[in-house]
Amino acid sequence: MKYTGVNTWRDCMDSAEKIINLEFGLSQLSGNKTLFLRLLQKFADEYQHASDKLQTLLDNCDWQEARVYIHTIKGVSSNLGINQLHLTCKETENELKAQETVPASLPALKQTVVVTLDAIATLQANPALLDDLQAAEAAMNAPAAGQQDSEPAVATTGTAESPASAPQTGQAPAAFIQALEQSEFIAQDQLDSWLAATTPDPALQQTLRDAIDELDYDTALNLIRG
Known part of the structure; x- marks a missing residue:
């Protein structure tokens, strides 16, 4: 799937966020490049029609299912280091939480899905990019000095209970x-x-x-x- 508008992944180099943080994504998998590429492809296969599915849910005023669907994409993308999509999903999810109507950020979310799929396709076609992460990210992603490290802490402020107020857990594996x-x-x-x-x-x-x-x-x- 190739995005033909002005904001292809190559045009996003001046953006504040990386499309895919390769170093972070690989670190989640102990540097296993083959597994990383496989999971990225699985993500692309799973969510290649995400925009259409989300639009259908919103057209049917199924606000809760739409929010859950966006939340799922947000979580999976964060684990793989797919930064731009993670952040855009967060914005859209928050809008749906605040008001049950079509989010203003929906066009940006749809565009980010396409840009992300384009970046994944480029990695799949050129696996050797993973041999030089600095060069690969310079080519694929926008500079995001410190953003990946700081963003999760901001995102979780006020969302997770403190240990003192959390209910008693069982025996975690x-x-x-x-x-x-x-x-x-x-x-x-x-x-x-x-x-x-x-x-x-x-x-x-x-x-x-x-x-x-x-x-x-x-x-x-x-x-x-x-």
Whole structure:
């Protein structure tokens, strides 16, 4: 899928955010380039029609399902270092939370989906780009000095409960705690399983999920251990 408008991924080089933070994405997978490319392709296959699906949900005034769908894309994209899409999803999700109407940021979200798919297609066609991350990010992404490091902390302010106020958890699987301690990528089905084993409380499960989606692993660990 190739975006033909003015904002292709090459035209986004003056943007404030990276389209894909390759170093971060690879760090989530212990530097496994083959797995990283496979997960990016899986993401592209899963969400290539995301704009159409979201538009249908909004046309049907299915606000809750639209918000959940955007939230899911936001979480998966954050784990893979897909920065621009993560941030745009966050903006659109917040608009839907504030008011059940078509978000003003919807056109930007649709455009960012296409730009992201274009960037992934470029990586798939040129896997050797991953051999020189600095050159690859200079070619693919906008400079974002410090943004990846600072953004998750801002995003989680006020969204996760403090350890003192969190409900009592059960026994979290050791592998879950280890994955959080090592900031590892957690597949969605695995996360669902671990959350269910950690606590029966739906509210706490959602709080943990939100913290993990925002890569705020310290908060998630504090909630589990609290």
